[in-house]
Amino acid sequence: MIGLLPVYLLAGAVFGAIAVLSAFDRANPKRWANTAFWGLFATSFLAGDYLGDLGNGVLVIAMVALAGVVGLGYGRARNPNTDQRPALAQRYGNKLFIAALAIPTMTLFGALTFPRIMIGGAPLFDPAQTTLVAFACSVVLAMVIARAVLKQRIPAALDEGRQLLDLLGWAALLPQMLAALGAVFALAGLGTAVGDLAVQAIPEGSRFAAVAAYTFGMAIFTAMMGNAFAAFPVMTAGIGLPLIVMKFGGDPAVMASIGMLSGFCGTLTTPMAANFNLVPVALLGIQDRYAIIKAQIPTALILLIVNTVLMYVFVF
């Protein structure tokens, strides 16, 4: 059965190639820090399962020390072709869009068809991982298209990818770090501690207070954890079920649905949701680390109030 293993090997190969290219980038004064950082990331993908828990922990701390204490440099592609791009854009025209849209289209196609492929009665692809496997396949196919149709050589593509990854720098590691932090939080019982605190803070009595405590509690807890999925069980067990459903007889479907979406309002406001709010800032070359969060906060706040009113109107 094809699962994440080949996807991790591909990722390890890509990061490994980027580590090697970093080592040859004499223009980058911190090239050895970059080489070590991406090399460790490659090691994690290629050999993470053989390192043991402590070994992986030491690997993470080494990566953090490289990015946070030593500091990563900003590598540039060796052979930038910036001045030729307008002419190439004219030559290739809409073929460029077709190549770009091939990635999501093929991912979608794979995600829909892979689960149905059976060999000898057993699924060929791990049913839990079809989307990621489909994504990896479409990345490879898009590279083939870029090579064949747009005449882009693979080493140049990897070098350009290195420049994009160096643009991300520490931000590239943050989403995975936060996911791991969530696991440590759960292990230490942080969720229940925050839940207890939130439940103690609710004013007794009114229906509206219960609804507002739930929607705002979901948003705030989500902002702290960076993830509405972590907040939902805690807040719903603490406030949603005992007060809105049991005490005041509210509809559980309305409560749960609008409650989760109130959590998503919290996601829009927090650097803890790094893959949505911080990684794109680096990817888009924006100086202000919190620019996307700032663009989202007014929408998040207005929508949170709207959610509170919607739940109050429809749940009872």
Add this chain to the structure above:
Amino acid sequence: MALTLLGIVVIVAGFAARLNPLLVVTAAAIVTGLAGGLDLIAVISAFGKAFNENRYVSVTFIVLPVIGALERAGLQERAKSFITSLKAMTTFRILALYMLARQIAVALGLTSFGGQAQMVRPLIAPMAEAAAEAQLGPLPAFQRERIRAQAGAAENIGLFFGEDIFIAIGSILLMRGFLQQNGILVEPLELSVWAIPTAISAAIIHCTRLYLFERKLKKRVGAP
């Protein structure tokens, strides 16, 4: 128990002070683990184990060399010239259309059609910038970065407030499973129907804000 909350304090203080987020997260994990009664070796092991199990989160970066190849072949320039050729396209219209299209597509379960690395960086952000510059002339770097930030925000808002309308998405399954554990049976469809009022509100609120953003941009820069 309340001691574990120190981890949150570390996070909030560290992000507020704009320290390196990787150091902040590592410190928060160690503080939380120690406060929760683990020894240092156990915390580092737990963190390493969770890091290894969550590698799939970082797999998306393998798309970057391909995006780089397409950009070397002129993708951003093509996106810009395409938008400039459509005179009716303004920053507001591009971002509002993209957000609505994204919202509708994910509501139908087409979650993978979009993304910050695949769509926003190579296509949507350059298009939104080019449309503004076609109308207002060359913009200062600060304003161009604000437009790009709006493109990133439109992607997130479209994704978040569309996905819960699709019945097979993770969050719907999580809600259903949690309620079931507590003895309440709801159908996925009931949950997804009640995501629609919020989805419509999100579309109205954010499109209005995008409209106001463009109007303010024109005033600041001084439209011809």
